[in-house]
Amino acid sequence: MGVSISLDDLLGDEVRRDPYPFYARLHEMGEAVAFRPADPHALVVHGYDAVNRVLRDPVFRVLGAEYLDRAGTRWRAHPVIRTLQASMLNAPEGDHLRVRQLFTQALTPRRVAALEPAIQRIADGLLDGLAEAGAAGRPADFMGELALRLPSDVVGELLGVPERDRAWFPSRVRTFDAVLEIGRRSMREVRAANEAATELLAYFTELLAARRAAPREDFVSALVRIRDRSPDQLTEDELLANLIIMYNAGFRTTANLLGNGLVLLLERPDALAALRADPSLAASYVEEILRYEPPVHFAVRYAARDSEVAGLPVPEGATVVVLTGAANRDPRRFADPDSFDPSRADNRHLAFSAGPHYCFGAALARAEGRLVLPRLLDRFPALALAEEPGERRQLMLRGYDRLLVRVAAPAPAPR
Numbered sequence: 260m261g262v263s264i265s266l267d268d269l270l271g272d273e274v275r276r277d278p279y280p281f282y283a284r285l286h287e288m289g290e291a292v293a294f295r296p297a298d299p300h301a302l303v304v305h306g307y308d309a310v311n312r313v314l315r316d317p318v319f320r321v322l323g324a325e326y327l328d329r330a331g332t333r334w335r336a337h338p339v340i341r342t343l344q345a346s347m348l349n350a351p352e353g354d355h356l357r358v359r360q361l362f363t364q365a366l367t368p369r370r371v372a373a374l375e376p377a378i379q380r381i382a383d384g385l386l387d388g389l390a391e392a393g394a395a396g397r398p399a400d401f402m403g404e405l406a407l408r409l410p411s412d413v414v415g416e417l418l419g420v421p422e423r424d425r426a427w428f429p430s431r432v433r434t435f436d437a438v439l440e441i442g443r444r445s446m447r448e449v450r451a452a453n454e455a456a457t458e459l460l461a462y463f464t465e466l467l468a469a470r471r472a473a474p475r476e477d478f479v480s481a482l483v484r485i486r487d488r489s490p491d492q493l494t495e496d497e498l499l500a501n502l503i504i505m506y507n508a509g510f511r512t513t514a515n516l517l518g519n520g521l522v523l524l525l526e527r528p529d530a531l532a533a534l535r536a537d538p539s540l541a542a543s544y545v546e547e548i549l550r551y552e553p554p555v556h557f558a559v560r561y562a563a564r565d566s567e568v569a570g571l572p573v574p575e576g577a578t579v580v581v582l583t584g585a586a587n588r589d590p591r592r593f594a595d596p597d598s599f600d601p602s603r604a605d606n607r608h609l610a611f612s613a614g615p616h617y618c619f620g621a622a623l624a625r626a627e628g629r630l631v632l633p634r635l636l637d638r639f640p641a642l643a644l645a646e647e648p649g650e651r652r653q654l655m656l657r658g659y660d661r662l663l664v665r666v667a668a669p670a671p672a673p674r
């Protein structure tokens with residue numbers, strides 16, 4: 260019998276804290292490893308080429324409604340799961356293509372480029388808040404003041420959510436997100452996520468009605484126009500679910516790009532100084548941050564018919580854990596994968612996945628990272644961590660909950 264691992268190895272405390280030594284051991288075992296028979300998944304796929312192939316291979320599919328129905332239809336009673344299943348993330352092949360094409364018509368490169376001044380304005384406002392929170396050398400929380408607010412405000416701006424409503428979103432979106440992590444969830448978490456989904460659905464139902472009555476130049480109005488022109492092409496449920504998923508998919512991910520990136524830079528003063536001296540390097544820094552410390556470490560797919568990965572059999576219906584976070588550190592693909600090197604050539608990491616479900620908001624996320632990190636360094640020349648960063652324990656949405664920094668020198672002691 261070949262080598263196998265257990266899901267508990269992957270989800271153990273040590274790996275959650277620092278998965279990279281475990282990923283390095285996986286790479287010594289080839290491109291994929293079988294789970295033990297008692298585990299719910301067949302394989303973990305971790306080699307760059309194998310991960311890239313599985314994500315693009317139509318045999319391997321997202322766990323959509325047809326997959327969930329195999330185990331019963333109880334999931335349909337949960338608004339949070341219904342919303343996830345009605346969105347692009349989990350739509351079956353044909354529906355996925357149709358919906359994604361329609362959404363792509365509304366998220367043009369021009370619309371993303373036109374958002375840049377708004378991203379800068381939102382960032383500057385939040386940097387003011389960070390400066391105030393950190394005045395006189397007080398430790399200020401980078402996540403709470405900036406990283407966990409900016410992406411939500413930016414998606415709000417894109418969609419056309421009125422400014423007065425935007426502060427309402429982060430707590431709902433975070434509660435909704437709890438169901439995305441691998442492993443068991445408590446009933447309390449599921450109930451809270453269902454409530455958050457119901458509130459988000461109600462909010463967007465009203466916003467759609469308002470934009471239908473009085474269209475604007477925003478993304479929601481563009482989608483309402485597309486839907487009303489060809490109602491058989493996009494159902495109201497699909498429209499709602501995908502608006503919510505844009506908020507969710509773009510929220511903690513981008514927040515963690517900023518938080519993970521900031522810690523990487525503060526731990527590497529030379530890299531930080533080089534970026535401060537030449538902000539035009541920001542785009543390649545963002546790519547290397549995404550490769551080195553991706554906000555999302557894995558996806559799950561199931562085999563629609565008997566297949567194999569790296570010579571290991573995957574029977575029809577079996578699921579595989581696709582470890583993009585490990586693929587990004589595959590020594591067969593990236594020279595010296597455990598060193599942070601923003602000057603890396605050909606940095607085609609898999610932090611945004613690959614294939615049909617490749618991140619829909621990648622251009623927006625990249626713009627946020629590229630614009631915000633240099634602005635932060637420029638604004639606070641003495642920026643430093645105020646304490647060791649806490650632990651990161653999630654693999655799905657991996658980042659810090661809190662990150663205390665100092666943005667200013669302490670006030671002189673009174674004489």
Ligand code: HEM
Binds near residue numbers: 513
């Ligand atoms: C650094 C930030 C981000 C990261 C690391 C990230 C990562 C990902 C990944 C890994 C997937 C694919 C999951 C899979 O293959 O199963 C994905 C899909 C998606 N992302 Fe992102 N994302 C980011 C930001 C955003 C933003 C800002 C938005 C929206 C405005 C967004 C919207 C989406 C959507 C709608 C999907 C589903 C696409 C589909 O299934 O066709 N993401 N993202």
